[in-house]
Amino acid sequence: xxxxxxxxxxxxxxxxxxxxxxxxxxxxxxxxxxxxxxxxxxxxxxxxxxxxxxxxxxxxxxxxxxxxxxxxxxxxxxxxxxxxxxxxxxxxxxxxxxxxxxxxxxxxxxxxxxxxxxxxxxxxxxxxxxxxxxxxxxxxxxxxxxxxxxxxxxxxxxxxxxxxxxxxxxxxxxxxxxxxxxxxxxxxxxxxxxxxxxxxxxxxxxxxxxxxxxxxxxxxxxxxxxxxxxxxxxxxxxxxxxxxxxxxxxxxxxxxxxxxxxxxxxxxxxxxxxxxxxxxxxxxxxxxxxxxxxxxxxxxxxxxxxxxxxxxxxxxxxxxxxxxxxxxxxxxxxxxxxxxxxxxxxxxxxxxxxxxxxxxxxxxxxxxxxxxxxxxxxxxxxxxxxxxxxxxxxxxxxxxxxxxxxxxxxxxxxxxxxxxxxxxxxxxxxxxxxxxxxxxxxxxxxxxxxxxxxxxxxxxxxxxxxxxxxxxxxxxxxxxxxxxxxxxxxxxxxxxxxxxxxxxxxxxxxxxxxxxxxxxxxxxxxxxxxxxxxxxxxxxxxxxxxxxxxxxxxxxxxxxxxxxxxxxxxxxxxxxxxxxxxxxxxxxxxxxxxxxxxxxxxxxxxxxxxxxxxxxxxxxxxxxxxxxxxxxxxxxxxxxxxxxxxxxxxxxxxxxxxxxxxxxxxxxxxxxxxxxxxxxxxxxxxxxxxxxxxxxxxxxxxxxxxxxxxxxxxxxxxxxxxxxxxxxxxxxxxxx
Numbered sequence: 001x002x003x004x005x006x007x008x009x010x011x012x013x014x015x016x017x018x019x020x021x022x023x024x025x026x027x028x029x030x031x032x033x034x035x036x037x038x039x040x041x042x043x044x045x046x047x048x049x050x051x052x053x054x055x056x057x058x059x060x061x062x063x064x065x066x067x068x069x070x071x072x073x074x075x076x077x078x079x080x081x082x083x084x085x086x087x088x089x090x091x092x093x094x095x096x097x098x099x100x101x102x103x104x105x106x107x108x109x110x111x112x113x114x115x116x117x118x119x120x121x122x123x124x125x126x127x128x129x130x131x132x133x134x135x136x137x138x139x140x141x142x143x144x145x146x147x148x149x150x151x152x153x154x155x156x157x158x159x160x161x162x163x164x165x166x167x168x169x170x171x172x173x174x175x176x177x178x179x180x181x182x183x184x185x186x187x188x189x190x191x192x193x194x195x196x197x198x199x200x201x202x203x204x205x206x207x208x209x210x211x212x213x214x215x216x217x218x219x220x221x222x223x224x225x226x227x228x229x230x231x232x233x234x235x236x237x238x239x240x241x242x243x244x245x246x247x248x249x250x251x252x253x254x255x256x257x258x259x260x261x262x263x264x265x266x267x268x269x270x271x272x273x274x275x276x277x278x279x280x281x282x283x284x285x286x287x288x289x290x291x292x293x294x295x296x297x298x299x300x301x302x303x304x305x306x307x308x309x310x311x312x313x314x315x316x317x318x319x320x321x322x323x324x325x326x327x328x329x330x331x332x333x334x335x336x337x338x339x340x341x342x343x344x345x346x347x348x349x350x351x352x353x354x355x356x357x358x359x360x361x362x363x364x365x366x367x368x369x370x371x372x373x374x375x376x377x378x379x380x381x382x383x384x385x386x387x388x389x390x391x392x393x394x395x396x397x398x399x400x401x402x403x404x405x406x407x408x409x410x411x412x413x414x415x416x417x418x419x420x421x422x423x424x425x426x427x428x429x430x431x432x433x434x435x436x437x438x439x440x441x442x443x444x445x446x447x448x449x450x451x452x453x454x455x456x457x458x459x460x461x462x463x464x465x466x467x468x469x470x471x472x473x474x475x476x477x478x479x480x481x482x483x484x485x486x487x488x489x490x491x492x493x494x495x496x497x498x499x500x501x502x503x504x505x506x507x508x509x510x511x512x513x514x515x516x517x518x519x520x521x522x523x524x525x526x527x528x529x530x531x532x533x534x535x536x537x538x539x540x541x542x543x544x545x546x547x548x549x550x551x552x553x554x555x556x557x558x559x560x561x562x563x564x565x566x567x568x569x570x571x572x573x574x575x576x577x578x579x580x581x582x583x584x585x586x587x588x589x590x591x592x593x594x595x596x597x598x599x600x601x602x603x604x605x606x607x608x609x610x611x612x613x614x615x616x617x618x619x620x621x622x623x624x625x626x627x628x629x630x631x632x633x634x635x636x637x638x639x640x641x642x643x644x645x646x647x648x649x650x651x652x653x654x655x656x657x658x659x660x661x662x663x664x665x666x667x668x669x670x671x672x673x674x675x676x677x678x679x680x681x682x683x684x685x686x687x688x689x690x691x692x693x694x695x696x697x698x699x700x701x702x703x704x705x706x707x708x709x710x711x712x713x714x715x716x717x718x719x720x721x722x723x724x725x726x727x728x729x730x731x732x733x734x735x736x
Contacts, residue, residue, distance in 0.1 A: 017094070030056055031058075033055050048073050089116065094115070096111050096112070123140050139179065140154070142154035146315065148274070152168065160291070162190055165197050175211060177207075214289050237322065238411045239287075241283060249275070249279065249319075252271075256270055258282075267309065270311070275313050275316075287320055287321070293309070325340065346366070348379055353370075355369060355391065360439070369393050370410070395407065402517075422443075424500075424596075429447055432447075432519050437502060444499070446499040450469065458490065459489060461487065462480055462482040462484065479521065494532070499548060500524060500528035537566075543602065550626075551593050551595055553707045556581065558581065590620045594627050595625060607713060608724055628649075635681065636680045647725070653727065656674040660697040666690070668689075668690065668694075691731050692734075703736050704727045706727065707730070708725055
């Protein structure tokens with residue numbers, strides 16, 4: 001017979017052990033075949049069938065010359081419920097010896113035979129274990145992901161399960177690689193393996209292993225498909241926590257149960273008894289990273305219904321306040337990254353909501369949040385958030401034709417209502433060319449002095465691009481979206497100012513972020529396009545106008561504003577409104593001199609001085625812009641109608657001598673003559689509101705720096721004649 005053979009359990013089911021006799025004596029031959037128990041780890045009956053014990057093999061006289069006796073040995077494939085499941089490789093040793101003195105000699109090497117049985121059993125995966133019949137046995141390997149007092153959670157590459165065994169839990173640690181051997185079942189919907197401490201195959205292989213990465217899912221996915229994630233490590237971003245009046249987390253049931261919600265789903269967070277979270281402050285919003293539990297109320301043995309899923313707060317860091325990055329930091333992340341940020345809502349266009357904060361190279365940073373529900377809320381007006389509200393947003397980063405956006409798995413919440421719109425940044429069209437637009441993408445900006453090529457249209461058409469060119473010849477796209485207020489509005493013939501968000505369409509589609517081109521001015525709401533002050537000055541009295549300008553001076557109810565349009569490189573106008581004047585004088589209330597404001601109202605005039613004076617509405621556009629530089633002029637520049645080009649603008653005139661008319665101190669409500677070295681004279685008006693009322697009249701030459709007013713004696717709505725211009729010193733420093 002052969003000396004050895006190897007079989008694999010479950011593959012080679014039967015082996016024929018053959019013994020051949022070669023005895024020319026033609027006598028009957030009897031040989032003993034016995035099991036050498038001391039050399040065997042397998043056993044007849046349990047592991048091998050075909051023999052029940054030692055036996056005698058007989059060769060009749062007719063078969064002693066070349067005769068063969070074959071003994072079939074069948075390998076037993078032990079089922080999972082047997083003690084032999086998952087045994088190591090085993091062997092069965094046989095010895096062949098003569099049965100009597102008549103037996104022939106046995107050849108060297110033929111007196112023993114060892115049958116090796118290789119184990120083909122493998123531990124069950126988590127998924128296979130979950131398919132075992134309730135009450136049956138499983139032996140499964142995995143990593144311990146969380147430890148509670150009454151059990152542990154074990155996960156592999158196919159799924160996870162709860163091990164219900166307090167003795168095992170007391171010895172296990174997070175990160176242990178384990179094999180558990182126990183009975184399967186259900187409790188309130190949770191699949192569990194119990195009694196593993198008594199399982200012969202239960203053991204800890206190693207410790208301190210890295211845990212699998214949690215799967216990022218939405219709270220809605222947890223509610224609707226929780227069975228897919230039961231007992232597994234998951235991550236759920238940015239949900240609201242109803243603390244129920246608690247300041248710190250409580251543990252156990254019912255004290256540790258907290259309602260949580262996002263826009264699309266509601267569920268439960270259970271802080272377990274003994275959790276590291278107990279006693280920690282409860283954040284308004286949380287991000288969860290831990291295991292998903294279940295309690296469907298069906299008690300023992302119940303798997304259905306698939307409901308009652310709970311985020312289980314077991315470890316201290318299972319629930320944390322969301323990490324909120326600045327928008328500028330978010331813009332540095334790659335597409336597909338999960339991000340969380342906060343910003344003020346500025347505009348909405350279709351499903352795109354623009355938000356902005358104060359980070360970034362320009363002192364601001366913006367991004368689009370693409371979400372239909374959020375956009376609908378912003379547009380509704382009666383539902384928060386509204387433009388000017390600060391929101392917190394989480395989701396996945398993406399891009400469309402260069403426009404960076406948070407567009408997948410979006411969650412949002414309102415942090416602060418009426419936070420106020422950010423001040424738009426004043427830029428030129430040239431600043432947005434040659435890649436410069438990336439620094440301003442999705443931010444509020446203002447661009448002045450733009451002439452729009454109407455393409456032959458009389459009114460703006462939705463879904464259409466127009467060229468807008470500034471005074472330096474730089475051209476940028478003005479995009480009228482289908483959602484714009486301006487779709488159907490008359491295209492202005494003169495120069496306009498834009499105040500709104502900068503968008504982008506570089507033609508790359510999909511997730512393309514480059515190249516840095518294709519930036520678009522996106523006027524969306526009434527007021528995003530306004531006339532320059534110079535354009536307003538061309539309109540007739542009674543016309544409704546809308547314009548932007550920087551506050552320069554205040555006199556009574558008259559507020560002087562100025563922009564960069566007009567024949568002198570600047571243009572000014574008076575806004576006559578008591579509330580605005582009071583705010584500008586207050587110092588602690590915006591606007592202040594140097595702030596840019598938006599103004600609408602009806603145009604009028606008083607004794608030649610052009611003003612917006614009826615139905616005035618105003619908002620602060622940008623604070624801290626700074627006063628425009630005054631233009632240096634001579635008195636002669638203001639004579640013979642020349643003053644109209646400088647009316648309501650900041651100017652400076654040097655070398656003036658003031659005729660005090662016999663007064664030693666300036667009197668309020670009084671006009672004085674101021675004459676320059678060329679002998680030209682202009683009126684110096686000391687209004688009742690001037691700092692200089694009661695101040696000594698200078699005896700030598702002085703420099704005037706302030707606004708140029710007008711009083712031509714026409715009263716009412718008279719705008720002509722172009723005369724009666726007055727230098728108007730109002731604040732300390734206007735005369736030096």
